[in-house]
Amino acid sequence: MSRIVYVNGEYLPEEDAKISIFDRGFLMADGVYEVTSVLDGKLVDFEGHAVRLERSLTELDMAAPATKDELLAIHRELVERNGIVEGMIYLQVTRGAPGDRDFAFPDPEETPSTLVLFTQNKPGLADNPAAKKGIKVISIEDIRWGRRDIKTVQLLYPSMGKMMAKKAGADDAWLVEDGFVTEGTSNNAYIVKGRKIITRALSSDILHGITRAAVLRFAKEAQMEVEERNFTIEEAQDADEAFITSASTFVMPVVEIDGAQIGTGTPGEVAPRLREIYLEESLKAAV
Structure with missing residues (x-):
């Protein structure tokens, strides 16, 4: 069964997930990320990861694509849809896709941030040999x-x-x-x-x-x-x-x-x- 991933407001099968070739994460590594572990179907240290994400975005003057509560809901939905008991959720925010390549930052009012999340199923994560x-x-x-x-x-x-x-x-x-x-x-x-x-x-x-x-x-x-x-x-x-x-x-x-x-x-x-x-x-x- 295909993984369900999240891309800019949509839950999609991974093979249908796409972002623009002009996304600054792809062209400039202009993005930040977090990885939250899942144990027993629950999120570990989610609050800390959410706070650090906010700090990273602030330090890079990057617009937040969602609130902390919205991110928590997305994380939980992905855990549920993908049946993750032990594993990880990867979250990435980039400065978006302005439509062409340029070193200058795009106007966040015109170019929304890109938000992507996906799960990684890792049975035995806590009992790593x-x-x-x-x-x-x-x-x-x-x-x-x-x-x-x-x-x-x-x-x-x-x-x-x-x-x-x-x-x-x-x-x-x-x-x-x-x-x-x-x-x-x-x-x-x-x-x-x-x-x-x-x-x-x-x-x-x-x-x-x-x-x-x-x-x-x-x-x-x-x-x-x-x-x-x-x-x-x-x-x-x-x-x-x-x-x-x-x-x-x-x-x-x-x-x-x-x-x-x-x-x-x-x-x-x-x-x-x-x-x-x-x-x-x-x-x-x-x-």
């Missing part, structure tokens, strides 16, 4: 543009980073700028030393992760110590544990960085416990 054995990462230079706090669709270099990791026999890459880890290709990065969780502080250098915010809040509630500061790859290799967070991986242990084993080379105590807490609490609050 990788979480039990951990993943391997490599380090690469961070050469992305400077506003990584805006969740844009400019994902070429993160995609290249993932392919570099695959070529090296690893699962992902951590990005390094001026000697310090910024984040992963599509996730926030952490190390654990002496049971202290260390992660880079929020700035325009990294994405303000919705899962990051929730995990750090849960960690503090569990009386875990959190320190927000820069760290190097060498410090990470000498850590007791390392892990990443994102909307699709939740909390994922990292057991190797650039070929160096982290701790015992297996997931430690902190990351698995944080994953357990996050999944438990997020399911309670899911909508």
